[in-house]
Amino acid sequence: MSTGHLTIDLSALAENWRALDAMTDVETAAVVKANGYGMGSGVVARTLxxxxxxxxxxxxxxxxAAVREALGxxxxxxxxxxxxDGDADLIRDHDLTPMLNSVDQVLRHVESLPRRSFGIQLDTGMNRLGLEPDEWAALRDVALKQMPVLIMSHxxxxxxxxHFMNQRQLTAFLEMTAGIDVPRSLAATGGLLLGKDYHFDVTRPGIGLYGGRPYENAKPVVTLDLPVAQIREVAAGESVGYGxxxxxxxxxxIATLAAGYADGLFRALSPGIKLYDGETPYPIAGRISMDLITVDVTEMDPERKPEVLTLMNDIQGVDALADVAGTIGYELLTQLSQRYKRSYIE
Structure with a gap:
């Protein structure tokens, strides 16, 4: 094996979805963007x-379009x-439902694809996507006559x-959707965990499906094994790696592994993380470089020459790595390299 091996536990993925679904009395959707958070959107969508x-x-x-081809x-x-702009053919040919975010998008959709399914996204204070309250007030009656299938915010x-912002956005969403007989959605993973007031008609978990916070009880979904290219002897006083x-x-x-920041393993991970041989941890020695990681395996039995060491497992999950890198699990998962061989277990 010359590249890392990403093993994706589809049974854990499905179990995470079922557990989150069981926390509500409403419909549970699934977020499979960014190629299924780096795990393969087609396989992930079929599993879910x-x-x-x-x-x-x-x-x-x-x-x-890719998810439609996978699901049928x-x-x-x-x-x-x-x-x-330019999405009309993809939306029509793959039966997609755009969440319309602006007056321009509403006009574009109604004019180019009349009577095609759509939803509305409202801005309740995040100031990122969605119709703002004054826009929605002006457009609401016209938009509702076109029969949207979902009204959502984030x-x-x-x-x-x-955080005070949760209640503020909930209040805004209730005010903007009062009296509307259309399914509503406000909660992704974090919102789902906030409780029933945030559930409305549809929840849409993302990161919690893939083993990440804030769903602390999520089952780990990803294991990442990295191949050992070489083990070498280093004398006391010699240095290893850049700088x-x-x-x-x-x-x-020192074990040199064939992976690096070109594979989505951020250089900032260099201090503080471990590589595992089974359940035994070994520390990184020096900086992560583009294609190589060096690990201090001095304490390993000198007769043992493992083919791989494990970076991500049940002991050191995606959030533990993200904490060391000063980022979040979402970023780490979605940066996992296409160089990795991916395999799936049921």
């Missing part, structure tokens, strides 16, 4: 459809960026349960 999901959310129409007809595939601070940031304090053994 078998688990019971009937609505899927993607970021852009091109992603929606039937499930709703919602496009969060809405109906962008929470800015749902991963912080006590001489690690110097051997004793005669040491």
């Amino acid at each position: 459809a078998r688990a019971g999901a009937r609505r899927f959310f993607v970021a852009v129409a091109e992603e929606g 007809p039937g499930p709703m595939i919602a496009v969060l960026s809405g109906h962008m 929470l800015a601070c749902a991963d912080e349960p006590d 001489n940031t690690w110097t051997a304090q004793r005669p040491s053994r």
Whole structure:
């Protein structure tokens, strides 16, 4: 094996969806954007459809087309960026449902694809996507006559349960949708965990399906094994890697692994993370470079010559790595390289 091996546990993925679904009395959708958070949108969507999901959310129409090809007809595939200029053919040919975000998008959709399915996204305070309250007030009656299939908004601070913004956005969403007989959706993973007031008619978990916070009880979905290219002896006083940031304090053994920041393993991960041989951890020695990682395996039995060491597993999950890198699990998962061989287990 010359590249890393990403193993994706589809049974854990499905179990995470079922567990989140069981927390509500409403429909549970699934977010499969960014190529299924780096895991393969087609395989992920099929797995979640078998688990019971009937609505899927993607970021852009091109992603929606790929998911439709994987799922076939039937499930709703919602496009969060809405109906962008030039999307009409993809929306029509793949039966996608754009979440319209602006007056221009509403006009574009109604004019180019009359009587085609669409939803509305409202801005309740995040100031990123969606119709603002004054726009919605002016457009509401006209838009509702076109029969949208969903009205949604998105929470800015749902991963912080006590943040004032959650209640502020909930109040705004209730005010903007009062008296409307259309299914509503406000909660992604974090919002779902905030409780029933945020559930409305459809929840749409994303990161929680893939093993990440804020769903602390999520089952790990990803294991990442990295191939050992070489194990070498290093004398006390010799340094390893760029910048001489690690110097051997004793005669040491260094394993060089074939992976690096070109594979989505951020250089900032260099201090503090471990590579595992089974359940035994070994620290990184020096900086992560573009294609290589060096690991101090001095404590390993010198007769043992493992073919791989494991970076991501049940012990050191995606959030533990993200914490070291000063980022979030979403970023780490979606940056996982296409160089990795991917395999799926049921």
